[in-house]
Amino acid sequence: xxxxxxxxxxxxxxxxxxxxxxxxxxxxxxxxxxxxxxxxxxxxxxxxxxxxxxxxxxxxxxxxxxxxxxxxxxxxxxxxxxxxxxxxxxxxxxxxxxxxxxxxxxxxxxxxxxxxxxxxxxxxxxxxxxxxxxxxxxxxxxxxxxxxxxxxxxxxxxxxxxxxxxxxxxxxxxxxxxxxxxxxxxxxxxxxxxxxxxxxxxxxxxxxxxxxxxxxxxxxxxxxxxxxxxxxxxxxxxxxxxxxxxx
Numbered sequence: 001x002x003x004x005x006x007x008x009x010x011x012x013x014x015x016x017x018x019x020x021x022x023x024x025x026x027x028x029x030x031x032x033x034x035x036x037x038x039x040x041x042x043x044x045x046x047x048x049x050x051x052x053x054x055x056x057x058x059x060x061x062x063x064x065x066x067x068x069x070x071x072x073x074x075x076x077x078x079x080x081x082x083x084x085x086x087x088x089x090x091x092x093x094x095x096x097x098x099x100x101x102x103x104x105x106x107x108x109x110x111x112x113x114x115x116x117x118x119x120x121x122x123x124x125x126x127x128x129x130x131x132x133x134x135x136x137x138x139x140x141x142x143x144x145x146x147x148x149x150x151x152x153x154x155x156x157x158x159x160x161x162x163x164x165x166x167x168x169x170x171x172x173x174x175x176x177x178x179x180x181x182x183x184x185x186x187x188x189x190x191x192x193x194x195x196x197x198x199x200x201x202x203x204x205x206x207x208x209x210x211x212x213x214x215x216x217x218x219x220x221x222x223x224x225x226x227x228x229x230x231x232x233x234x235x236x237x238x239x240x241x242x243x244x245x246x247x
Contacts, residue, residue: 001089007082009089013240014063020086021054025079028056030225030236031168031194031204032120036060037239038192038206039118039166043067048109048158050102050119050151051075055083057118058095072097073105075145103150106157116164117155121148123170148173148180156184159211164189166209171202178207187213192220197227 003009006024021027036057041047045068049057052072061070074080080099087095100108126144155165165186169177178188186209193202202222227233
């Protein structure tokens, strides 16, 4: 398969998997790796990734659990097509990438069909420095095509009762996420704050909510991305290594 001049093929170091990325656009970061590690996936689970972008979350979840049936939905046509090409390059039959609007997810996939929904959503509200809606980077960072409310409402629609929603988001949106989850009867069950290093304020968080779940939440230890030496922390390295071993 040939790449366009603006694309590159990156080795995920997961069972020989590769991903195509657009160097002009928004390439995946550590937050995607952490979300895929955080999400609990069981044998034969049905998984849907909102805002799938390059398809990184479906690929990493596949590396964890090859018996899961995984779908990804992406609104930008060129980005969805690139994600499909990554799946085809890796010859994976259990990942299906669709171009579409997550607000139509229940119409596309059906109501209450999934055990797990994952999402690495746009972090910023429109109006906080958003660029042109045609800019892929702007769409990845700002709620141009979908809001937090859209993500959680539509996750509720497609999740089975007891199904899980796993998200990564900015720490300053924690209250918004909890409020919106409860608004749509998705109860926060696990929370993990992510900080750049010890002594630094958390800037991200991982959260898992259960559709129809009871009011009890486990708060996990803070995850530090970098150690005192400025290199990746031991736990971050273990997460990357765990991804290699869970094959």
